Structures are given as C-alpha cells and as structure tokens.
Amino acid sequence: MSDQSVPDPYDALLLLSFGGPEGPDDVVPFLENVTRGRGIPRERLEEVGQHYFLFGGVSPINDQNRELLAALRKDFAEHGLDLPVYWGNRNWAPYLTDTLREMATAGHRRVLTLATSAYASYSGCRQYRENLAASLAALEAEGLPLPRIDKLRHYFNHPGFVEPVAEAALTALAGLPEEVREGAHLAFTTHSIPTASADTSGPPEGHGDGGAYVAQHLDVARLIAEAVRGSDGVERPWRLVYQSRSGAPHIPWLEPDICDHLEELHGAGAPAVVMVPIGFVSDHMEVIYDLDTEAMAKATALDLPVARAGTVGADPRFVAGIRELVLERAAAERGEEVRRCALGDLGPSHDVCPVGCCPGRAPKPAAAGADDPYAGAAR
Numbered sequence: 391m392s393d394q395s396v397p398d399p400y401d402a403l404l405l406l407s408f409g410g411p412e413g414p415d416d417v418v419p420f421l422e423n424v425t426r427g428r429g430i431p432r433e434r435l436e437e438v439g440q441h442y443f444l445f446g447g448v449s450p451i452n453d454q455n456r457e458l459l460a461a462l463r464k465d466f467a468e469h470g471l472d473l474p475v476y477w478g479n480r481n482w483a484p485y486l487t488d489t490l491r492e493m494a495t496a497g498h499r500r501v502l503t504l505a506t507s508a509y510a511s512y513s514g515c516r517q518y519r520e521n522l523a524a525s526l527a528a529l530e531a532e533g534l535p536l537p538r539i540d541k542l543r544h545y546f547n548h549p550g551f552v553e554p555v556a557e558a559a560l561t562a563l564a565g566l567p568e569e570v571r572e573g574a575h576l577a578f579t580t581h582s583i584p585t586a587s588a589d590t591s592g593p594p595e596g597h598g599d600g601g602a603y604v605a606q607h608l609d610v611a612r613l614i615a616e617a618v619r620g621s622d623g624v625e626r627p628w629r630l631v632y633q634s635r636s637g638a639p640h641i642p643w644l645e646p647d648i649c650d651h652l653e654e655l656h657g658a659g660a661p662a663v664v665m666v667p668i669g670f671v672s673d674h675m676e677v678i679y680d681l682d683t684e685a686m687a688k689a690t691a692l693d694l695p696v697a698r699a700g701t702v703g704a705d706p707r708f709v710a711g712i713r714e715l716v717l718e719r720a721a722a723e724r725g726e727e728v729r730r731c732a733l734g735d736l737g738p739s740h741d742v743c744p745v746g747c748c749p750g751r752a753p754k755p756a757a758a759g760a761d762d763p764y765a766g767a768a769r
C-alpha cells in the first residue's frame with residue numbers, strides 16, 4: 391500500500407502481558423516466576439496450581455494474546471498504519487527480555503507499550519514498568535542499543551474498552567431467565583489487591599483517598615450500570631466486588647469477595663446476579679476459574695441464577711481504540727494538539743506516570759515513566 395503512515399516518533403508497539411502455562415509441566419515453574427519474592431503462602435500456591443491443572447495445565451491467556459496480536463496487526467494494516475507489533479510477557483515465554491532483544495536487534499528505537507491491564511496499580515502498571523527496566527538492564531549488559539520505551543495511558547475509560555464491556559453485560563443479562571432479569575443485581579469484579587497498595591495506586595496526589603485503582607473501577611462500573619439502565623429503563627443495584635485474593639490472611643486486601651457477595655445478595659433476596667469482570671481484558675484463568683468455576687459453584691449451591699459477562703478480548707472496537715490511543719500518543723509526543731477520548735468522570739489518564747506513581751514495597755528502577763533511568767541513555 392502506498393498510503394502507509396508511520397506514527398512518528400514510534401517505530402514499534404509492544405504488547406506486554408502476564409503470560410501463563412501452556413501444559414502441565416509449565417505450571418510449577420510459571421507459579422515460581424509469578425511469586426518469586428512476593429511472599430505468597432505455600433498453601434495458596436498449591437491451590438492455584440490446582441486451578442491450572444483442572445484445565446490441563448493450560449492458561450487461555452497466551453492464545454488470547456496471540457489473537458489480540460493478530461487483530462492489532464490486521465487493524466493497523468487495514469488502516470495504513472505502519473507499526474510492527476511485538477509481544478512479550480512478565481512470567482512466561484515469549485519473555486519480555488527476549489522480545490526486547492529482538493526489537494533492539496531489528497533496529498527499533500522508540501517503542502510504545504500496551505500493557506494488558508487497563509487500570510493503575512502496582513501489579514497492573516509499575517510492576518510492568520519495572521520489568522521493562524530489568525529487561526533494558528539485561529540488554530545494556532549485552533551491549534545492545536537500548537530503545538526508548540513509553541507506555542500508553544490507562545484505557546479503562548476509553549470507549550474502545552467501555553463499550554464492548556457494556557454490550558457484554560447486556561448479553562449476559564439477556565441470558566438470565568426472563569422472570570429474574572428485571573430484578574438482577576450487577577456485580578462488577580476485579581482482582582483484589584492489598585488495601586495498602588490500592589491506597590497508593592496512581593499518582594501521589596490521590597494517595598490516601600483510596601487511590602486510583604478503586605476510583606477508576608468505580609467510574610467504569612457506573613458507566614456500565616448506566617448503559618444497562620439505558621437499554622431497558624430498569625435501575626439495577628450494583629456494586630464493585632473483588633476476586634482472586636492471594637497473600638497472607640492477616641494482610642488486608644480489597645473486599646468483599648465475589649463469593650461472599652453472592653451469598654449476601656442471596657440472603658437479601660436478590661433473584662439473580664450478572665457478574666461483569668471489568669478488571670480484566672480477556673477470559674484468562676482468573677475469569678474461567680475464579681468466576682466460571684468457583685463463583686458459579688457458589689451460585690449453584692445457593693440456587694441463585696448468575697450469568698457472567700465476557701471481557702473485551704480481541705473485540706474490533708477495543709482494537710480500534712488501541713489504534714486511536716497509539717495515534718493520540720504519537721501526536722502528543724510530536725507536540726501536536728490532541729483530542730483525548732474518555733468517558734466517565736475521571737477524564738483521560740496521564741501519558742507519563744509521575745514519580746511516586748503506584749509504588750511497590752521496595753523501590754526498583756522502572757522504565758516508561760517520569761523516573762525512567764533509561765530515558766536519557768536510550769537512542
């Protein structure tokens with residue numbers, strides 16, 4: 391095609407994700423990668439290993455990322471966007487360092503990163519930035535030229551994310567028996583994190599106020615509850631609840647858990663519940679085990695009709711939204727005036743994570759932010 395455009399200054403997009411095991415022999419080494427130095431009790435690890443074994447030791451997350459990767463490449467090609475897309479993971483092959491090495495060797499010097507987490511938090515944002523810095527350190531030690539790496543702004547409130555999720559919520563609602571549909575409650579779910587980490591999520595000025603993680607999820611939950619009401623005029627009660635808690639029991643994590651919430655709703659006479667996993671971008675293990683297996687077993691035991699909404703996956707609207715975010719950021723980097731699309735009350739998120747954003751327990755170098763130690767060394 392002759393009308394290909396290069397989104398200057400970027401010369402590549404990096405899809406950065408979690409990774410997951412692809413067979414029974416991968417499960418234990420994968421869990422060791424995930425939990426190295428993170429103080430997760432042994433019993434919890436054995437339990438989580440069982441979740442994977444229940445599915446033949448295969449997490450769906452890698453295939454879902456392969457699908458997203460293919461969809462991004464196709465969408466970019468169809469829109470004349472000349473931007474190669476690569477994929478690397480934190481915890482499983484293709485490992486981030488290997489992907490970045492391939493990118494550096496291929497001559498890429500300005501890389502934009504899309505992480506498969508839509509929200510601010512240590513696990514969903516800074517930890518990925520630390521992984522990028524660690525990989526850059528490894529390339530530096532190998533004497534390779536270092537690309538400069540940026541990260542796309544949080545996309546939780548971008549219409550490309552919100553609209554497919556709202557539609558999925560409606561589809562799930564329509565799957566409930568008709569007589570309980572009107573009275574159904576909406577339960578928006580996301581990954582629980584330690585409350586201390588929730589309180590310090592996002593830029594420092596929001597710390598102590600509950601943090602950005604919860605505020606961002608509440609913004610999305612409200613938008614989707616409104617979209618559902620808009621579809622049939624019925625105002626349904628909704629709540630943001632949590633799932634997939636790990637860590638030691640004496641450390642407070644965000645609550646209530648989805649299973650406790652189902653029990654409480656049932657006790658209060660709710661006729662049905664729609665679970666909407668707004669915290670995730672694909673139906674990976676935390677969705678197919680923690681919701682479809684565990685929470686559904688609870689629902690069956692309670693004799694409570696429960697439906698689960700899908701996640702965005704490789705929905706064309708999500709993919710197009712990513713393309714828009716890439717073009718927006720490229721224009722901003724060129725110093726152009728940009729229109730930033732965002733729904734809800736919080737407005738578009740920052741392009742560059744400020745110093746002190748989503749701190750971890752111990753300070754570590756993090757790339758793609760205001761405190762990126764490689765920003766100057768790169769190029």
Ligand SMILES: CC1=C(CCC(=O)O)c2cc3nc(cc4[nH]c(cc5[nH]c(cc1n2)c(C)c5CCC(=O)O)c(CCC(=O)O)c4C)C(CCC(=O)O)=C3C
Pocket residue numbers: 408409410411421424425428430434435438449450451506507508511513514581582583584634635636637669670674675676
């Ligand atoms: C906020 C958040 C997201 C969403 C943002 C994002 O998507 O990044 C997320 C995603 C995911 N979490 C995943 C898997 C796991 N997370 C664990 C442990 C933890 N997650 C945490 C938080 C998050 N996690 C935290 C605070 C811990 C405690 C340990 C620590 O502080 O690091 C553990 C250890 C065992 C356990 O569950 O205790 C596993 C196996 C998978 C892969 C699923 C698959 O294989 O399909 C995905 C996408």
Ligand SMILES: [Fe+2]
Pocket residue numbers: 581
């Ligand atoms: Fe996790």
